[in-house]
Amino acid sequence: MSRIGKLPIAIPAGVTVTVSNDNVVTVKGPKGELSQQVDPLISVNVEGAVCHVTRPNDEKESRAKHGLYRALIHNMVVGVSEGYKKTLELVGVGYRVEAQGQILNFSLGYTHPIYLGLPKEVKVETKSERNQNPLVILESADKQLLGQICAKIRSFRKPEPYKGKGIKFQGEVLRRKAGKSAGK
DSSP states (O other): OOTTTTSOEOTTTOOOEOOOTTSSEEEETEEEEEEOOOTTTOOOEEEEEEEEEEOOSOHHHHHHHHHHHHHHHHHHHHHHOEEEEEEEESTTTTTTEEETEEEEEEESSSSSSSEEEETTTEEEEEOOTSSOOOOEEEEEEEEHHHHHHHHHHTTSSOEEEOOOOOEEEOOOOOOOOOOOOOOO
């Protein structure tokens, strides 16, 4: 039995989980509404304030999907009740970011600014304080969407191992390399 898949999903107060006939799980809560199509192999049962994900047999495919769908449904429940938050830090001289509504404007040392439009499900905030690295704070109920956006922002200027310049998650520890050693 899957260690993750067999764990029950606790449904907090104010959150409703419904399963439709075509295996679509919909989770509604104070932070929004999310839905996920579940494979027909996996069955989802909601009993009171607990949700169980079960599989019919021990075939390789159903074992693989058991833990996956349990984790996806759990992430949706946590997202609509508490929400997810990620903070990105811009490390580098002259690196700047500013938010104009749902559009982020990055200055990352290229010859041109980079503009990124964000979906309405994501709330964005930027902080630029003197003698501090600029921060981008992203909040959303959808963990998957938030991760994709963070990966896209990070891809504009990945952190490099020599000086540590680039866009990184706040608190992330980078493996640093020694530079060239002086020749004779």
